Amino acid sequence: MKDTISQNTNRKNLLQLLWLRLIAIFGQVATILFVHYFLHIALPLTTMFSVLLLLVIINCLSFYRYKFQENISDKSLFIELLFDVIALTSQLYFSGGISNPFISLFLLQVIIGAILLQRIYAWLIAIITILCYIWLSFNYQELHAFHHHEEEGNLFNLHLHGMLISYIFAAILLLIFVTKIIKNLREGDEKINFLKRKSLEKEQVIRMGLLATGAAHELSTPLSTISVILGDWKEMNLKKDLIEDVEMIETQLSRCKKILSKILIDSGKERLNQATIVPVKEVFDKFIKEWTESRKPENLIYDFEGKSDKKILLDDILTQAFFNIFDNALEASPAFISVSVLVTNDNIVVSVEDKGKGFDYEIIKQIGKPNLTTKNSSGLGLFLALNTLHRIDGDLKIENLSAGGAKVLITIPLKNL
Numbered sequence: 001m002k003d004t005i006s007q008n009t010n011r012k013n014l015l016q017l018l019w020l021r022l023i024a025i026f027g028q029v030a031t032i033l034f035v036h037y038f039l040h041i042a043l044p045l046t047t048m049f050s051v052l053l054l055l056v057i058i059n060c061l062s063f064y065r066y067k068f069q070e071n072i073s074d075k076s077l078f079i080e081l082l083f084d085v086i087a088l089t090s091q092l093y094f095s096g097g098i099s100n101p102f103i104s105l106f107l108l109q110v111i112i113g114a115i116l117l118q119r120i121y122a123w124l125i126a127i128i129t130i131l132c133y134i135w136l137s138f139n140y141q142e143l144h145a146f147h148h149h150e151e152e153g154n155l156f157n158l159h160l161h162g163m164l165i166s167y168i169f170a171a172i173l174l175l176i177f178v179t180k181i182i183k184n185l186r187e188g189d190e191k192i193n194f195l196k197r198k199s200l201e202k203e204q205v206i207r208m209g210l211l212a213t214g215a216a217h218e219l220s221t222p223l224s225t226i227s228v229i230l231g232d233w234k235e236m237n238l239k240k241d242l243i244e245d246v247e248m249i250e251t252q253l254s255r256c257k258k259i260l261s262k263i264l265i266d267s268g269k270e271r272l273n274q275a276t277i278v279p280v281k282e283v284f285d286k287f288i289k290e291w292t293e294s295r296k297p298e299n300l301i302y303d304f305e306g307k308s309d310k311k312i313l314l315d316d317i318l319t320q321a322f323f324n325i326f327d328n329a330l331e332a333s334p335a336f337i338s339v340s341v342l343v344t345n346d347n348i349v350v351s352v353e354d355k356g357k358g359f360d361y362e363i364i365k366q367i368g369k370p371n372l373t374t375k376n377s378s379g380l381g382l383f384l385a386l387n388t389l390h391r392i393d394g395d396l397k398i399e400n401l402s403a404g405g406a407k408v409l410i411t412i413p414l415k416n417l
Helices: 002-038 045-068 074-093 101-116 119-138 149-235 240-266 280-295 316-332 361-365 380-390
Strands: 276-279 300-306 311-314 337-343 347-354 395-400 406-413
Touching (some): 002 045, 002 101, 101 119, 280 300, 280 311, 280 316, 316 380, 316 406
Parallel strands (some): 300 337
Antiparallel strands (some): 276 311
């Protein structure tokens, strides 16, 4: 995954290099024409424009590769930058060698290489530019204008002006393109860090699942013992109100056994084996019905709007995620819960509101961490629900309402289901 992100970043940076090369081509055309026709310094126009034509062809081929090749390696970027170094060396060779004030543009290639490439490739670019500089000290085509000794002062001023133009040109390009390249690199690093965080969260969820499965197995014995004791109590001559309490305990105990059995059974299943594609309205009608029958809330308002024919991939894990959210709302506000579902072409948006005390600021700020304390628990309900939604690229947000209470907003993209 890290290699894929790096290749995507390289692809973005390749586009920046192509734009940089295109600007360099136009800049060279303007400079060559200005020097030849306005400064009256004879240049080998045919040869220099041939180099530019070759650079244009290379740029077109590279752009084709950018459009149709997904994976761009560091070596590819190195070769692209090497083309630019060779082209610059060729143009300097035909226009005075080291006496050409634009020779400082070699530094632009070195700086881009240092930012863009791996260390070994960056060093190669630096070494190649140094060798090209040294080679140009002894090998270049002399310009006749540079050997008019009687005009030495004017030529020196011209050289200084050329150095100024070269500096301005390099500074502007660095400011524009290196900034974009660094932004691409940062985005790549952020994606890698995001994937690392997701990996840690998944490991935490797996660890919690193992602990839950182990706890479910261990709890079966004490629950069976309690069931036996309750059966013995019912045979005693108890008062009516005590008998009702025992029956209530038995009901809750039966629910605990059912939950634990489900954990033990589901721990051996794969998601695809237990998932089914069901119309969205049917799913949420089922959620509300099952949850209402088991929790018996005093006042629940349920509203469904939108495209009921859309379908969703339903499994027990998603069911448990919504039940956790509903349970949190019920505990915060036993007298009122509102659940509204809106289905569009792209998303399912579920809003769960209550009239409780709302969430603390720290809870909202650090939503999804397993060590949160929303009440007398560790916030595992929100943590598990959020991670379940992340598996299908969904999201969960919480906020406090101005009129009191809190709202949990769940968004599930339909295209990923």
